[in-house]
Amino acid sequence: MRDRTSTLDALTAAEKGELLDQLLAARPDLREQAEAYAVQRMSAEDRDAVADDVESALCGLDIEELNGRVGYRPGAGYVHPSEAADEILDEALQPFLDDFQRRARLGITPAAVELAVGILRGLYRCRDGNPESLLDYSPDYATERASDVVDQCEKLAIELPVTDLLELAPA
Numbered sequence: 001m002r003d004r005t006s007t008l009d010a011l012t013a014a015e016k017g018e019l020l021d022q023l024l025a026a027r028p029d030l031r032e033q034a035e036a037y038a039v040q041r042m043s044a045e046d047r048d049a050v051a052d053d054v055e056s057a058l059c060g061l062d063i064e065e066l067n068g069r070v071g072y073r074p075g076a077g078y079v080h081p082s083e084a085a086d087e088i089l090d091e092a093l094q095p096f097l098d099d100f101q102r103r104a105r106l107g108i109t110p111a112a113v114e115l116a117v118g119i120l121r122g123l124y125r126c127r128d129g130n131p132e133s134l135l136d137y138s139p140d141y142a143t144e145r146a147s148d149v150v151d152q153c154e155k156l157a158i159e160l161p162v163t164d165l166l167e168l169a170p171a
Helices: 013-026 028-043 047-059 081-105 109-125 141-155 162-168
Strands: 071-073 077-079
Touching: 013 028, 028 109, 047 081, 047 109, 081 109, 081 141, 109 141, 109 162
Parallel strands: none
Antiparallel strands: 071 077
8 A cells, every 4th residue: 555645744844834724714713823934944944055045046147148138129229237136146045035024024033133144254255256247247246235234234223243243254
């Protein structure tokens, strides 16, 4: 007799989300417990893992990505390679920034701090560019975006651990 695969395990993330919504609608008494699990899940962040992911996302972008975005574009004019590179790099960085802002707005400050430090550390690792990557077309990208992250922290009242940052990014 074969082991039966769990139907719950076979659901997609979207299906699991819908199922959770249905379960909480049918069993409102579970909402408080679900909320506690959600806070617990969103409170855990690892700055080193975030830094690795940011570095990988930015350094892993291939120059070939520029092909469809540079040159003359009807209605947009000429798009310079550095402008297109910035746009593509921003698209890769945006999910990390969105996650940081989401946690900051929810008041999950420790996780927001860890995310911000991880993003800054990942950008720091990318500051010298990477030959044959999009960062080569935008040499100031990492520095400029790091400044934007620090500004965003100030706006969201997220206090960065300066000592940790100096240790992680001495330059």
